[in-house]
Amino acid sequence: MKKIIYMDHAATTYTKPEVVKEMMPYFTEYYGNPSSIYSFSRESKKAIDIARERVAGAINADASEIYFTGGGSEADNWAIKGIAFAHKDKGNHIITTSIEHHAVLHACEFLKKQGFEITYLPVDDNGMVRLEDLKNAITDKTILVTIMFANNEIGTIQPIKEIGKLCRERNIIFHTDAVQAVGHIPVDVKEMNIDLLSMAAHKFYGPKGVGALYIRKGIKIDNLIHGGAQERNRRAGTENISGIVGLGKAIDMAVKNMDANSKRISKLRDKLIDGLLKIPHTILNGAIGENRLPGNVNVCFRFIEGESILLLLDMNGICASSGSACTSGSLDPSHVLLAIGLPHEIAHGSLRLTLGDETTEDEVDYVLEVVPKIVQRLRDMSPLWDDYLKKGE
Structure with a gap:
């Protein structure tokens, strides 16, 4: 098998051996149901409690504010739908952005059909939300603002602390989808005025199919899943003990090594960006420097299609993407790239390379x-490139 160069860490990371090792006993040895009252089940409950403490410590929350879920998309859906239905007597207006993950956008579309009003904030050409736009969008019916911490496609980090401060001043609940941020950049829910925060273990070297939702103490929210008393009566279903243990171990490792990993990966990111921008007619998408996720590189090559780039990269052993893994089957250009002002024909030529610990x-x-070489090969076959050369632009 040829060597694989994995540069799609924003889609998923591998599960680190230390994480797998800590998970293993909860598959075969400590398999008791945490809800049972006999002593054998206490090992499972204890493991969940330890994981909850680890997650809370990573984002400066209290353990009682952490609820485990089946992943980031479930956490987003719970936060948005749960707040909407719990506060519909106060208002029906929700504010989000045009560049959110589809877990947020589709949840908002669902709520619109239920009679809620949704405002989609625009972003600037770096993908940044303007605070003035948020201020102007707030009405006396606004009950929730949901804005992602860092974008999964272009890596832009939002001014979360300032957004949270504005929401707190206006007495509006603030949720952030921090799936791409947690474990990679500092997150402090108290300092940043965050009321609800979503995360997913598989984005920071934990297992797939498990995540968490931080709900600030005192926040009223409806349940998304009914059927049992698990997670302090808020999220029914027998707990994924091994997955939760893995999440706890992964986030603990990620936070302890965050500074060193971030510096090293940022240096490689900048080298990769500088090298790619030497290719003629290449555009960097997203913010630069400290306003960009350490491992994110997103560029567009004019006159060619992103899908063709990915196929040829794969033939050379390189794993990459043209945007979110959740929309990989779509033929439409990225909604994020369109939102930052790129025309369809340029947005179609996007490439996302996301770096990781290894x-x-x-x-x-x-x-x-x-x-x-791939870009030149594809341009040589492109009628758009041929037209460009004939026009002598």
Whole structure:
């Protein structure tokens, strides 16, 4: 099997061996149902409690404010629908942005059909929300603002603290989808005035199919899943003990190593960006520097299709994407790239490379050797490129 260079960490990460090791006993040895009253089940309950403490510590929350879910999308849906239905007597207006993950956008579309009013804030050409736009969008019917912490496609980090402060001043509940942020950049729910926050373990080297929702103490929210008393009567269903244990271990490791990993990965990211921008007619999407996720690179190559780039990269052993993994089957250009002002024909030529803890400088060098050749090959076959050359632009 040829060597694989994995540069799609925003889609998912592998589960680290230390995480798997800590999970294993809860498959075969400590398999008791945490809801049972006999002593054997206490090991399972204890493991969940430890994981809850770890998650809380990672974002400066209290353990009683952490609720485990089946992933980031469930956490987003619970936050948005739960707040909407619990506060519909106060108002029916929700504010979000045009670049959210589809777990948020589709939840909002569902609520619109239920009679809620949704405002989609625009973003600037770096994908940044303008606070003035948020201020102007708030009405006396606004009950929820949901704005992602960092964008999964272009890596732009939003001014979360300022957004949270504004919402707190206006007595509006603030939720942030922090799936791409947690474990990679500092997150402090108290300092940043966050009321609800979503995360997913598989984005920071934990297992798939498990996540968490932070709900600030005192926040009124309806349940999304009914049927049992688990998670303090708020999220029914027998707990995924091994997954929860893995989430706890993964977030603990991620936070402890965050500074060193972030500096190293940011350096590789900048090298990759600089190298790709040497290819003529290449556009960098998203913010730069500290306003960008450490491992995110997103560019557009004019005159070619992103899907063709991915196929040729795969033939060279490089795993990448053209946007969110959740929309990989779509032929439409990224809604995020359109929202930052790119025309369809340019947005179609996007490439997202996301780096991780195991990414090496040699791998970056290899990508910088392969990508220019692929781009040129595809342009040589492109009628758009041919027209461009004939016009002599």
